Amino acid sequence: MKYFILTILFFSLLCFPVLGAEASEELKIEEILVLGLTRTEEKVVLSQLPFSEGDYWKEEYRRWTLRRLQLLDFFAYDPLKVIVEPLGNENCRVIVRVADPEVLYKEPIEFVFTKGIDLLFRQFNLSLFNPGGMGSNLYFQGGWGNYQHLGITISSPIGAGKGSAGGKIYSNSTGFYDERGLEFKGEYRGWFYPSIRLTGGIDYRTGEINEEKQIIFLPRGELYYNNEFRGEIKASLGVPFSGEDLFFRLQGQVVREFGPLVGVARGGFISGDSPPINYQYRLGGYGTIPLRGQPVELARNYLLGTVEYHFQAGQFIPIIFVDGGWYSPGGTEGLITLGAGMAMEIPLGVIRADLGWDPVRGTTNFNFGFGHSYRPPF
Amino acid sequence: MLERKTIIFGVLFLLFFSLTIDAQGIPEIIIDDGVYRAGEGWRIDLEGLRIGYLSGSPEEIGIQHGLLMTDDPEELRQKMLDKQPYANPENLRERLMGFFLNTYARFQFYPAFLRHTPEEYIQEMRGFVLGASRGEDKDIYDVMMGNAAQDLEIAACSAFAAWGEATIDGELYFGRNLDHGGMLDLSRYQHLAIYNPERGYRFAVHNYPAFVGTMSGMNEKGLVISSNYSMALKEELAINGLPYMFMLRNVLQNAATIDEALEIIKNTPRTIGLTLLLADGKTPQAVVVEITANRMQVRTQEDYIYAANRFLHPEMKKYQAGGWLSSALREKRLQELITEKFWGQIDVQIARDIMRDRFPPEGYNQENFGQGINHEVNMASMVMVPSRGEFWVAAVDDSEIPFAADSHFVGVDARAIWETGEPPRKELGILEATPREGYEKYWFKAREANLLFGQGKGEKALELLQKVLSVYPRAEMPLLMAGRALIREGEIEKGMEHLERFAALELHSEPFHLMEGYFWLAVVYDQVGEREKAVEYYRKSLQVEVEDMPPVEAGYRYFAEKGMETALQLTPEGRVFIP
Numbered sequence: 001m002k003y004f005i006l007t008i009l010f011f012s013l014l015c016f017p018v019l020g021a022e023a024s025e026e027l028k029i030e031e032i033l034v035l036g037l038t039r040t041e042e043k044v045v046l047s048q049l050p051f052s053e054g055d056y057w058k059e060e061y062r063r064w065t066l067r068r069l070q071l072l073d074f075f076a077y078d079p080l081k082v083i084v085e086p087l088g089n090e091n092c093r094v095i096v097r098v099a100d101p102e103v104l105y106k107e108p109i110e111f112v113f114t115k116g117i118d119l120l121f122r123q124f125n126l127s128l129f130n131p132g133g134m135g136s137n138l139y140f141q142g143g144w145g146n147y148q149h150l151g152i153t154i155s156s157p158i159g160a161g162k163g164s165a166g167g168k169i170y171s172n173s174t175g176f177y178d179e180r181g182l183e184f185k186g187e188y189r190g191w192f193y194p195s196i197r198l199t200g201g202i203d204y205r206t207g208e209i210n211e212e213k214q215i216i217f218l219p220r221g222e223l224y225y226n227n228e229f230r231g232e233i234k235a236s237l238g239v240p241f242s243g244e245d246l247f248f249r250l251q252g253q254v255v256r257e258f259g260p261l262v263g264v265a266r267g268g269f270i271s272g273d274s275p276p277i278n279y280q281y282r283l284g285g286y287g288t289i290p291l292r293g294q295p296v297e298l299a300r301n302y303l304l305g306t307v308e309y310h311f312q313a314g315q316f317i318p319i320i321f322v323d324g325g326w327y328s329p330g331g332t333e334g335l336i337t338l339g340a341g342m343a344m345e346i347p348l349g350v351i352r353a354d355l356g357w358d359p360v361r362g363t364t365n366f367n368f369g370f371g372h373s374y375r376p377p378f
Numbered sequence: 379m380l381e382r383k384t385i386i387f388g389v390l391f392l393l394f395f396s397l398t399i400d401a402q403g404i405p406e407i408i409i410d411d412g413v414y415r416a417g418e419g420w421r422i423d424l425e426g427l428r429i430g431y432l433s434g435s436p437e438e439i440g441i442q443h444g445l446l447m448t449d450d451p452e453e454l455r456q457k458m459l460d461k462q463p464y465a466n467p468e469n470l471r472e473r474l475m476g477f478f479l480n481t482y483a484r485f486q487f488y489p490a491f492l493r494h495t496p497e498e499y500i501q502e503m504r505g506f507v508l509g510a511s512r513g514e515d516k517d518i519y520d521v522m523m524g525n526a527a528q529d530l531e532i533a534a535c536s537a538f539a540a541w542g543e544a545t546i547d548g549e550l551y552f553g554r555n556l557d558h559g560g561m562l563d564l565s566r567y568q569h570l571a572i573y574n575p576e577r578g579y580r581f582a583v584h585n586y587p588a589f590v591g592t593m594s595g596m597n598e599k600g601l602v603i604s605s606n607y608s609m610a611l612k613e614e615l616a617i618n619g620l621p622y623m624f625m626l627r628n629v630l631q632n633a634a635t636i637d638e639a640l641e642i643i644k645n646t647p648r649t650i651g652l653t654l655l656l657a658d659g660k661t662p663q664a665v666v667v668e669i670t671a672n673r674m675q676v677r678t679q680e681d682y683i684y685a686a687n688r689f690l691h692p693e694m695k696k697y698q699a700g701g702w703l704s705s706a707l708r709e710k711r712l713q714e715l716i717t718e719k720f721w722g723q724i725d726v727q728i729a730r731d732i733m734r735d736r737f738p739p740e741g742y743n744q745e746n747f748g749q750g751i752n753h754e755v756n757m758a759s760m761v762m763v764p765s766r767g768e769f770w771v772a773a774v775d776d777s778e779i780p781f782a783a784d785s786h787f788v789g790v791d792a793r794a795i796w797e798t799g800e801p802p803r804k805e806l807g808i809l810e811a812t813p814r815e816g817y818e819k820y821w822f823k824a825r826e827a828n829l830l831f832g833q834g835k836g837e838k839a840l841e842l843l844q845k846v847l848s849v850y851p852r853a854e855m856p857l858l859m860a861g862r863a864l865i866r867e868g869e870i871e872k873g874m875e876h877l878e879r880f881a882a883l884e885l886h887s888e889p890f891h892l893m894e895g896y897f898w899l900a901v902v903y904d905q906v907g908e909r910e911k912a913v914e915y916y917r918k919s920l921q922v923e924v925e926d927m928p929p930v931e932a933g934y935r936y937f938a939e940k941g942m943e944t945a946l947q948l949t950p951e952g953r954v955f956i957p
Contacts, residue, residue, distance in 0.1 A: 099618035
């Protein structure tokens with residue numbers, strides 16, 4: 001079985017980077033036109049552009065601009081375009097076509113759908129998209145039942161990126177572990193190259209975990225790559241002020257698609273023998289780390305590989321997958337999951353259902369979720 | 379306690395007062411010697427053409443528009459609402475679909491249009507609703523959607539401008555046909571509105587009640603603009619933008635030169651593909667602005683220029699979507715008429731004649747009865763001479779098919795109205811309607827038949843076509859149309875006979891129709907089991923080169939290719955399917 005797992009990991013790790021230089025056209029940018037703003041000030045968009053008038057246009061600017069504008073999270077989904085129009089004298093006009101959405105929603109169907117899901121899970125999240133026109137969003141979160149919380153976050157464009165500050169001003173949950181207290185987060189994100197996004201942040205948490213006092217200060221850094229393959233690396237350092245040991249957390253993921261075949265490799269590591277339970281990795285369930293044939297598990301370290309085959313059949317996307325890997329402390333002997341599922345594209349994205357079977361443990365699990373299991377890391 | 383009561387009373391008083399302000403703000407309509415007046419505005423009916431003068435603040439203009447330009451606002455509103463999808467649901471599914479679409483439009487499209495529309499036009503729409511409802515209503519939803527609905531329709535219009543060497547006196551003459559099958563029943567509500575706005579230039583537009591935006595107009599600075607659809611690729615469309623009729627209105631109200639107009643168009647978040655003909659009577663000069671939601675290119679030419687329903691600028695051709703609207707034929711006719719037949723002679727009457735063109739050209743040795751620049755969905759036709767402020771409009775009657783360009787034209791001196799603010803005592807002139815006799819008499823029948831056939835009224839269409847064919851047995855288009863109608867009626871043999879006669883003609887004016895004729899012949903041969911002949915005609919159909927049919931066009935080409943592989947069949951309703 002060890003060799004089988006290694007084979008899956010090998011295939012999933014075929015996700016090597018292919019860095020290609022993009023061809024540039026010899027067109028000089030004579031004019032930049034931002035079209036479609038009704039609430040947002042033009043300087044908010046201009047500050048995100050990686051080019052200015054007088055520069056020579058490069059095709060990579062298009063992707064870079066779109067990623068930066070999407071990161072701000074307050075433009076309507078459509079239109080969001082960068083158009084280069086030749087002016088016939090080796091010059092060009094660059095048109096950035098955007099639109100402000102309603103303050104409460106970008107798409108009414110999405111609003112109704114997501115609020116319905118929220119209520120199903122006893123929570124309510126509300127976003128106010130750039131109400132003042134200066135680029136600041138407000139996010140409110142609330143929950144009741146077993147996962148009581150109340151939070152607020154504000155985000156704002158800072159330079160060619162986005163800063164945000166906020167957190168949970170109250171939480172009292174009795175789910176996987178009992179948690180009470182407050183949490184504050186501050187971070188800055190930005191696309192600093194067309195394919196590379198960086199995030200730097202600081203979290204501060206004070207409260208109780210399973211009735212034990214916990215005060216933690218956690219600086220963190222994240223790097224995302226999105227080009228021929230997608231990858232992410234997240235590192236953070238936990239500095240407890242409540243008696244526990246210092247801990248270091250490192251997590252990564254690489255996704256590469258070969259036509260209908262997708263390879264995903266994921267890994268996570270936390271230093272120390274007994275890191276805080278709420279900073280350990282949660283595998284399976286609705287989290288981002290799939291454990292599809294087994295019940296939800298907490299892990300300190302994991303290494304998982306997935307090879308998935310999917311194809312389009314009308315509106316449906318049949319899926320066959322194999323997961324393999326190991327995690328500690330619960331799964332050091334290794335695991336294999338064989339499964340099949342079905343995804344469907346709906347106007348709001350992809351919904352997916354699959355059934356995983358672990359032939360070693362003899363367990364099966366039904367999973368339902370939004371987006372593909374190899375969902376983009378950002 | 380007393381304080382609370384005072385507050386409640388105060389709120390109720392304010393509420394009552396705010397309602398009465400609206401009711402009081404509606405001026406009374408005074409009828410004086412055939413002139414209907416409301417505030418500074420007035421309306422007259424001059425030789426069958428309704429002319430309105432709208433003056434003042436946006437809200438005042440809107441109120442005058444609502445009061446004066448609609449005799450029966452509710453009837454008009456119902457006509458517009460009936461054009462919405464699922465307007466008259468026949469079952470629960472359609473009722474639910476209608477409810478869903480309306481709700482979605484109210485929460486997604488309507489707020490987007492509102493955000494992009496200048497406050498001035500919103501106030502004018504509010505004024506219109508107040509005026510039309512006589513102070514009862516001020517919800518602008520239906521009016522906004524009516525203005526924006528033009529962004530979702532497809533129409534086939536033609537326009538040209540000629541000046542300099544091309545015209546009799548060097549002045550610029552602008553001809554324009556508005557062709558829109560889906561709006562034909564609104565043609566009788568047309569009017570010429572002369573605006574004297576509080577802000578911006580005075581202008582005149584050809585329009586319909588409730589439209590605050592426009593599709594054709596001229597301003598006091600001699601600038602003229604009109605719009606023709608040009609189907610753009612899906613990625614070149616955007617619903618989240620300014621409905622295009624408002625953009626044209628904005629140009630007329632705020633631009634004095636072509637350059638200023640281009641600047642406005644360039645800076646507008648646009649929605650669909652259009653070819654705009656933009657002319658300046660002062661210079662004189664005209665350009666065609668080819669646009670999509672995201673792109674814009676300007677086409678220029680000396681002495682004359684024209685536009686149908688496709689992009690001609692090389693940069694814009696890449697973004698043309700499928701759909702055949704007979705643009706090439708109309709462009710060819712405009713070119714022939716301006717540069718060969720009428721070069722150096724163009725004046726108002728000849729400009730009108732160009733818009734009235736019904737093909738075939740002289741020397742075409744066979745009766746055609748096809749469309750030229752003029753055709754059966756022509757709902758409005760007009761000629762403008764911006765240097766003199768002249769606006770000539772075809773005065774359509776209540777006929778179901780107005781054949782606007784063939785109606786009589788009424789000349790209006792817009793400049794005099796801008797200067798005096800008073801109704802004209804007399805028209806500038808009248809250009810007579812086309813006499814319905816000889817070839818023309820049968821042309822109207824043939825074109826009406828084409829429209830009826832398109833509406834699924836095959837029997838009525840056949841009746842008209844037989845009348846044409848009894849007099850003109852070699853009539854090109856009637857043979858094709860009758861062949862198709864007979865097939866739809868299940869008379870395969872007779873249909874085949876008509877199509878064979880069509881195919882055997884020496885000349886075929888429009889390659890698209892030849893392709894169509896060969897295709898249907900192939901289909902009928904498939905129905906009678908003559909596979910070899912069917913394949914031969916499918917091949918012939920595929921070999922016809924249709925210049926203005928974009929490669930993405932499915933329709934006949936797709937089915938003809940399938941027909942080469944397997945015999946196509948017909949449904950009882952006469953529709954083709956692949957077994």
